[in-house]
Amino acid sequence: MLPVERQKKIIDLLTVKKVLKMPELREEMGISIDTLRRDISALAEQGKIKKIYGGVKLAEPKFGEVSMEERMISHLEEKTAIAKTCDEHIEDGDCIYLDSGSTTYQIARYIKEKRNLTVITNSVPVILELMNSNVELIVIGGKVRKNERSVVTYDYLFNFHQLNIQKAFICASGITMEKGISDYNVEEALARKKIIDISHEVYVASDSSKFGRNVTVNIAGLDEVDYVVTDQKVREEVIRGFDEVKTELIISKE
CATH class of the missing domain: 3.40.50.1360 (Rossmann fold)
Incomplete structure (x- = not known):
């Protein structure tokens, strides 16, 4: 699975469950923890997700409603x-x-x-x-x-x-x-x-x-x-x- 496909799947999972712990997310994705961390870092840099203690959640729009x-x-x-x-x-x-x-x-x-x-x-x-x-x-x-x-x-x-x-x-x-x-x-x-x-x-x-x-x-x-x-x-x-x-x-x- 390409990085962009994995990252889309992470966003889709967070859309449903809102917050995911790292072990739960790794099990859902079926990938190594190192690969998961790289994908999470990429998504966080894009402003799409936010890292929280032990897991991640979708990022809220900074200035209210998205375009x-x-x-x-x-x-x-x-x-x-x-x-x-x-x-x-x-x-x-x-x-x-x-x-x-x-x-x-x-x-x-x-x-x-x-x-x-x-x-x-x-x-x-x-x-x-x-x-x-x-x-x-x-x-x-x-x-x-x-x-x-x-x-x-x-x-x-x-x-x-x-x-x-x-x-x-x-x-x-x-x-x-x-x-x-x-x-x-x-x-x-x-x-x-x-x-x-x-x-x-x-x-x-x-x-x-x-x-x-x-x-x-x-x-x-x-x-x-x-x-x-x-x-x-x-x-x-x-x-x-x-x-x-x-x-x-x-x-x-x-």
């Missing part, structure tokens, strides 16, 4: 599987909201053949993806966040309550059982709060790496969300936690 470009390619297999699962919950004739985010962008790729589908969005990549499809597009107006390729809007610019959204697909940067879903940006969080308030059903589409994080701005408690759609790498303790709340956890089939 949209990075998120578009990270955990891509998981996000694709989540998108396919969300597509199964979208029917012909629905009016849905697609949030700005790398996972909801993947949903847009799978819904182009739906009949009489209306998509309301604040995501520039979603708009571009659906521009030449038969999907009817409604774009909420407001200020463009260029780095996020999104539009954030306010009550005085856009009348949210005229929208009749059957299903909203929301992104989140963090999810915990205690605090619910959260995000890094205040303006994005305010728009999401509005959409959650007026939507008949709310789906949070989020890969398993987001669980256990509570970031800058709270969006909503889990009691305000109907479904959380995630991938098969979700930890067992997270799955058990959803037994205690009314929110349904949907795990992708792939």
Whole structure:
């Protein structure tokens, strides 16, 4: 196995388990301790992992949220599987909201053949993806966040309550059982709060790496969300936690 392949596997393992002790990681990898130390040093120098006493963990972004470009390619297999699962919950004739985010962008790729589908969005990549499809597009107006390729809007610019959204697909940067879903940006969080308030059903589409994080701005408690759609790498303790709340956890089939 090449160094880059080994290092990707280490990142994948840490995405699932968050923290790994050196003996556990060496057993999972099936490599010598010297090779493992070289790979860990390389990943630490790249800022991807952090060494802790007796083990390693994923490094948190130094300045909050990672860029949209990075998120578009990270955990891509998981996000694709989540998108396919969300597509199964979208029917012909629905009016849905697609949030700005790398996972909801993947949903847009799978819904182009739906009949009489209306998509309301604040995501520039979603708009571009659906521009030449038969999907009817409604774009909420407001200020463009260029780095996020999104539009954030306010009550005085856009009348949210005229929208009749059957299903909203929301992104989140963090999810915990205690605090619910959260995000890094205040303006994005305010728009999401509005959409959650007026939507008949709310789906949070989020890969398993987001669980256990509570970031800058709270969006909503889990009691305000109907479904959380995630991938098969979700930890067992997270799955058990959803037994205690009314929110349904949907795990992708792939």
